[in-house]
Amino acid sequence: MEPTPHPPQPAPDRAGSGFPRTVLGADDAHRALRRLAHEILESRKGAEPPVLVGIRTGGDHLARELAGILARIDGKEPPVGLLDITLYRDDLGDRLDQPELRETRIDFDITGRDVLLVDDVLFTGRTIRAALNALMDFGRPARVLLAVLVDRGHRELPIRPDFVGKNIPTEAGDRVEVVFDAEDRLQGVEVYPRKAA
């Protein structure tokens, strides 16, 4: 199903005001996702596609869309698991109120398989560190690869993606949001600049 194209949106780029600017519209975002799918398949050199594990929230929706695109190109739809990394966060218990947990569901065995972690935004790398720890509790994958829609820089750990939809330079205080519609389909990526001092 192709997304309905809409007219380009004027970006109200008033830095410091907190208004978002659209860095990827719906069309561009979907093109980036399709390009990711092709890159992933090309890298496999004929071997079967990896299993996908989407990191909640955001990475889970993208993993499902990616699986669908891979199925259309290649004829084979890879299994998709969902991973909530809250229990593995490095900042748990620092606050009085614990964050809400979401379901983790990985119904297939990952031992000996290539696992492709999928997330929407790669930032400090701490989420991916937590996801790696969580994955290791589910089994021993042969390899773990990482696909992200957006890499916004500012890594705090030695983590690097294998497949990137778009590199978007940001300030550390900016907020990057990948937008999904009510059916969890990708709608675009917005950056909320940090408010001016």
Next chain:
Amino acid sequence: MNAQAGVAVGKDLLGLKGLPAETVTALLDTTETLLEVGERTVKKVPALRGKTVANLFYEPSTRTRTSFELAAKRLSADVLNVSIPASSVVKGETLIDTARAFEAMNISTVVVRHAASGAPQLLARALQSHVINAGDGSHEHPTQALLDLFTIRRAKGGIAGLTVVVVGDISHSRVARSGLIGLTKLGAHVRLVGPPTMIPVGVAELAEAPGTCTVYHDLDEALEGADVIMPLRLQLERQGAPLFPGRREYTVRWGVDRRRVARARPDAVVMHPGPMNRGVEIAADVADGDRSCILSQVTHGVAVRMAVLYHYSGEPGGAA
């Protein structure tokens, strides 16, 4: 990492009375996600790594204590089990002094079971640590009620609108009290059944909404249209004066057997907080029958206690 909204639950879990329905639902929702951990190969998550949970059990208990212990260990917490007869309490140390000693060792959470109603509340006021009530006197047993609520929610798809029959020694049962509060808080109707000597006057007023609790003395009558049947253990060790003529008469009049289960709805389920007196308050073939959720209650108990320990482990001095 993006900051995620925290779920506010307060410092201590002393009972279900006074807990908002949203908090109860949040605890059940967390339980749902933590159930999956018990099905993994590596049944452990690092959520409480570096934190210590102390089980302070002043009353004998195998199942509740091991359930809490397993829950804490699955969250990677360190666990201390304090067995009271073997401890300094025998030498006369007060409850508060014992607990303060643990707090001085930086214990994050104290799980306490005590014969005196209100003991956990006393501790909660005296300690900075989180205090979880694992059963106090005849007052409350919140984690048991939570696991019963979770089991019912899973078996029936929800709680609101259900008719739940609780039969047995209501007056000595903290399980019945917490259960009554929890069930009526989430919209169920509770029927309390037992000999008049075992049902305190005014107990129906504990219900969270008027008219949601009815008292019966005839079990056959109470079972008409029931969705859930919960016999309570006949607590022979707790009673001073005999409150019924004999075990045989109790079983004949209030025992849950196949014939009685057939009076309830065709899809009704049978539960029991354990340990069971087979053949007394519950027939063996009912306990082992296909309507029984008793074993899943035990599985859910670990997940519920993981959810409770997870939510009641934040840094007391930390930002909300």
